Amino acid sequence: MGDKYDYFKLLERARSKLPERVIRRERFEIPKADVIVEGRNTILRNFADIVSKLNRDQNHILQYLLRELGTAGVVDGRRAIFKRKLTGEEIDEKIDEYARIYVLCPECGRPDTVLVKEGRILMIECMACGAKRAISGKRVAKIQPRIDVRVGHEYDVLVEGVGGKGDGIAYIGDYTIFIPGVSRGSRVRVKIERISGKIAHGRVVR
Structure with a gap:
């Protein structure tokens, strides 16, 4: 005892x-x-x-x-x-x-996870329980490749928002692009006119 x-x-x-x-x-x-x-x-x-x-x-x-x-x-x-x-x-x-x-x-709610790409599918893999699931749904954000945006170059973009001054907002890699005269949801070709840091301004190429 x-x-x-x-x-x-x-x-x-x-x-x-x-x-x-x-x-x-x-x-x-x-x-x-x-x-x-x-x-x-x-x-x-x-x-x-x-x-x-x-x-x-x-x-x-x-x-x-x-x-x-x-x-x-x-x-x-x-x-x-x-x-x-x-x-x-x-x-x-x-x-x-x-x-x-x-x-x-x-599955388990733990934060011990990593993001992995399998082909074109983004997956979340848990190191705690071993679960692995595809990330899906309308809110999924793409992991953008690093792209150098340059003045004078043209890019095809999707206008994803509208700024306070009415300019359309699009994204190229890490860059935020302001484009006047476009609406949310438009797909346009834009020519970059000036860049400051990661903020760029462009115009639609007709």
Whole structure:
């Protein structure tokens, strides 16, 4: 009886020395958006912290947010800058959607996943439970190849949004393209006239 009692005491003592994450599953908590509005721009000051928690490519996350929020934007160091006024709640909602689609395992709910391409299909694979599923649905964002947009070159684009001044917004790789005189959903050929960072302005080639 004494030996059995000593065994359980030793077991409890050993268990008490284990890290908390070994005893209890760590909760997956994404940092809340820390935003400030400057003029017509919204600055997400903790974008880098959110990217680190999601463990995904920052450009993939940014392109998803820009498309879903219907605006243009760029990464500036550890911050993301959106070209219209947004609330933290609006950004949080889209980040949560991104996590549900691209980060959390659809089977076990854990965030221990990676994105893999099989042919033309984007898959989410879980390192915790081994599940592997295709990502599907209208909200799936494409992982864009890195493309250098150049002044004077022409590109075929899909207008995915409309900016505050009425210009159409399209995306080429990491670049956000502003195009006057077009509507959302239009497919046009655009000639790039000027570039500043990852923001470009172009006109439709008739």
